[in-house]
Amino acid sequence: MADLTSSRIDHAAPARTHSGVSKAVLYKWLSWIIPALVVVLWEVAARTGVIASQVLPAPSSVLGTALDLARNGELAVHLGVSLLRAVAGFVIGGSIGLALGILVGFSPLAQALLDRSIQMVRAVPFLAMLPLVIVWFGVGEVAKIFLVSLAVLFPIYINTMLGIRQIDPKLMELAKVIGLNWTAVVRRIILPGAMPSILTGVRYALAHAWLALVIAETLATTKGIGFLAMDAREFLQTNVILLTIIIYAIIGVVADALVRFLEVRFLSWHANYAQGVHK
Amino acid sequence: MNASVALSRDADIPASSENRIGDFPLAVSVRGLQRRYGARVVIDALDLDIQKGEFVALLGESGCGKTTLLRALAGLDGPDAGQIRAPERPSVVFQEHRLLPWATLWENVALGHEATVGRAGAAHALAEVGLSGREDDWPRNLSGGQAQRVALARALVRDPALLLLDEPFAALDALTRIKMHRLVKELVARHQPGVLIVTHDIGVARLLAHRLMVMQGGEVVEAGLTDQVLDDPQHPYTQTLVSSVLPV
Numbered sequence: 001m002a003d004l005t006s007s008r009i010d011h012a013a014p015a016r017t018h019s020g021v022s023k024a025v026l027y028k029w030l031s032w033i034i035p036a037l038v039v040v041l042w043e044v045a046a047r048t049g050v051i052a053s054q055v056l057p058a059p060s061s062v063l064g065t066a067l068d069l070a071r072n073g074e075l076a077v078h079l080g081v082s083l084l085r086a087v088a089g090f091v092i093g094g095s096i097g098l099a100l101g102i103l104v105g106f107s108p109l110a111q112a113l114l115d116r117s118i119q120m121v122r123a124v125p126f127l128a129m130l131p132l133v134i135v136w137f138g139v140g141e142v143a144k145i146f147l148v149s150l151a152v153l154f155p156i157y158i159n160t161m162l163g164i165r166q167i168d169p170k171l172m173e174l175a176k177v178i179g180l181n182w183t184a185v186v187r188r189i190i191l192p193g194a195m196p197s198i199l200t201g202v203r204y205a206l207a208h209a210w211l212a213l214v215i216a217e218t219l220a221t222t223k224g225i226g227f228l229a230m231d232a233r234e235f236l237q238t239n240v241i242l243l244t245i246i247i248y249a250i251i252g253v254v255a256d257a258l259v260r261f262l263e264v265r266f267l268s269w270h271a272n273y274a275q276g277v278h279k
Numbered sequence: 280m281n282a283s284v285a286l287s288r289d290a291d292i293p294a295s296s297e298n299r300i301g302d303f304p305l306a307v308s309v310r311g312l313q314r315r316y317g318a319r320v321v322i323d324a325l326d327l328d329i330q331k332g333e334f335v336a337l338l339g340e341s342g343c344g345k346t347t348l349l350r351a352l353a354g355l356d357g358p359d360a361g362q363i364r365a366p367e368r369p370s371v372v373f374q375e376h377r378l379l380p381w382a383t384l385w386e387n388v389a390l391g392h393e394a395t396v397g398r399a400g401a402a403h404a405l406a407e408v409g410l411s412g413r414e415d416d417w418p419r420n421l422s423g424g425q426a427q428r429v430a431l432a433r434a435l436v437r438d439p440a441l442l443l444l445d446e447p448f449a450a451l452d453a454l455t456r457i458k459m460h461r462l463v464k465e466l467v468a469r470h471q472p473g474v475l476i477v478t479h480d481i482g483v484a485r486l487l488a489h490r491l492m493v494m495q496g497g498e499v500v501e502a503g504l505t506d507q508v509l510d511d512p513q514h515p516y517t518q519t520l521v522s523s524v525l526p527v
Contacts, residue, residue, distance in 0.1 A: 174377045177353055178391040179368050188390065192381040269381040269417045 057239040062246070065239045074228075079247065081223040085141070086213050086251075089148025094205060097153040098198070101160025105194070115161075122154045126208070127215055134219065144216035151212035152205040159201025163194030195266050196273075199259060206255040214248060306331045306441040306473020307352060307369070311361035314347050314497075321347045322497045325361070329473040331440060336488035336505065337477045338520065344497040345477045349445050352475065369441035370434035370472070374449055376426035378418040378433075385414035388433045396436050404432040408462060424455035428462065435470055442467070444476040448483065460486050481524045485509055493517045 039059050045051045046058035053061070069075040100118065103110045129150065137143035167190060175185050217226020225244050232240035267273035309327040313320065321344045329335050337345045350356045351363060353371045378387045385401035386393075396404075402414050408428040418426060427447055434442060444463070448456045464487055467474055478484060484491055484505060491508045493501040493516065501514040512518045 170373070170375065170377055171379065173355060174373075175391075176355060177368070177371045180391045184391060188382070189379065192379070195381070267381075269383075269419065271419050 054236065054238055057242065062239050062242050065237075066243050069228075069240075069243070078223055078225050078228050082213065082217065082225040083251075085144050085216070085224065086148060086209055089145045089212070090152050090205065090209050092145065093149030093152030093209075094156050094202070096149070097156030097201070097205070098160050100153075101157045101198075101201075102164065104157075105161040105164025106190075118154075118157060122158075126150045126154075126212065130215065139220040143219065144213075144221075147216045148209050148212045151208035155204035155208060156198070156201045159197045159204070160194060163197025163201075164190060166197065167193040192266075196263075196270060199263055199266065202262070203256070203259045206259065207252070210248060210252050210255070305329065305364070306333070306366070307475070308364040309352070309361065312348070312351060312358050312363065313360035314344070314351055314356065315359045320497060322351075325497075325499060327475075327492070327499075329441070329475060331473050332471040333490065334467060334474045334476070334488050335490045335492065336484035337475060337492050337494055338479065338481065338484050339494035340479055343494045345494050346445055347497075348494075349443050349475065349477050352441070353443055366440040368437075368439070369443055370437065370439035371443045371445065372427070372430050372434045372447040374446050376418075376423075376430040378421075378426055378429055380418050383415050383417060384410065384421075384429055387418065387429060388436050390433065392437055400436060401432075404436040405429070407435070407466060408432045422455075424451050424459065427451065427459065431463065431466065435466055435472075438470055439472050442470075442472040442474045444474065444478075446478055447476075448480075449478075463487065481509065481520065493520065 042051075042056070043058050043060060046053060046056060046061070066075065100114065104115050104118075126147065130147070133143050133147055137146055171189055171193070172185070175189055180188065214226060217224045218230060221227040221230070225247055229241055229244040232238075232244070263273045306329045307327065308329075309325060312322055312325040312327075314322040325348065327335075327348075337348065339345045347356070349371075351358055352365055353369055354365070378384075379390065382390065384405060385398050388401035388404050389396040389398070392400075398414065402411070405411060405413060408431055410425060410428060410432070418429070421429065427450075430447070447463075448459050451459060460483065467487075476483065476487060488505045491501075491503065491505045492499050493508065493514065495516045501508055501512065501517045508517065509521055512521050
């Protein structure tokens, strides 16, 4: 037994947790082992020539490219343009989705009038609209923002509507007994009650928005992360292509963190989101 | 029959008009109340008066129409016939606590009365139900009994003229229930609202109520002072109810 534990580090590690490091912290570190290992192996393989740099340049080379682009200011411009498109599309599509969701969630009449039509449009995969969007708007900014808006609209709409529908009717009855006026009902019961569902919608919407952005930016452009990738493809700059992929990934992670922050901020009352927040 | 037709005209008055007045010697007054669900008559020709400070229990088994009566008194459903004179906003404690999970305890207690009650008033009401210092806590951190106590604080914070209790202890364990009985008795003595408690528990009725009404099939079959009714039941249904309970 002693032999087994002393010869293997990973067996010894849990024992240490009893004296100091908490299990959660340990697992957090453990979760980084495989990604770190992959990067190291990749670097070694690229440097020793096992993988041709045309196929997959070394991580250090990608990092160098990133630093170069950052230094000459190109990275900031392209990133800024891409983010602007994403934000504009998100705000437009999100507002429309939220407004429609609230309307249909509240009013059976609005549901009768609007829901079927919205669901029909929703059935179309938004990327299938691409050729039509180009015919309508050309390949300029409008087309790109339209595509992102379209991608964002439906997840926000559906989840807002469902969130409002799922509010406990017993709480609405309570509001009636207490005599809350209409604005107080919306502010104190409907919006907070629908918030978990709305934020789920935001999370889906962000994922769709990136997808739309990636596709939209492959249309003829002169600025944006997508342009960077297309341009690099022309000149077979694999390290730039790789960099753009990583940037898209980082933007996705940041967006997800943003939603998580919103959840902690708005849903701290909810046991599932509290995360140690004990107000 | 003529009377019932005349009364049904009163039922057409919307609940918010003169038949729900604020300043009124009685906490609630009901004449010839009828409630229907479709064609089925759930309550028929029911009369009821409760004075301020008086504690009345409505006893009956599930489905006898007692919750229907309470909902009508709360203004949640209008009468199909007859007349209800009740304060504009009676306080109700439901079977479930119905706290807003996204509001802190003091926000729940002061809900709809933030301007008049405020945090201090809510804190005082919470202290009254034994939850002082918990103003900023979330409902999810409460036990069933504690949550029901917050609901009680929310009901009493505005000093209602009429307090309606819909089996508020039914879901609690026996020991918590006994503590709640004591608390309710104390608080009602202090705030002096007229109280109607709906229950199927004879023990609750005996402990808390001055007067008792026994309901069966939508009709009041027996009414009177609690001890009289329970010690000497006249109606066969009341006799069955009383004999089915072992002496405490």
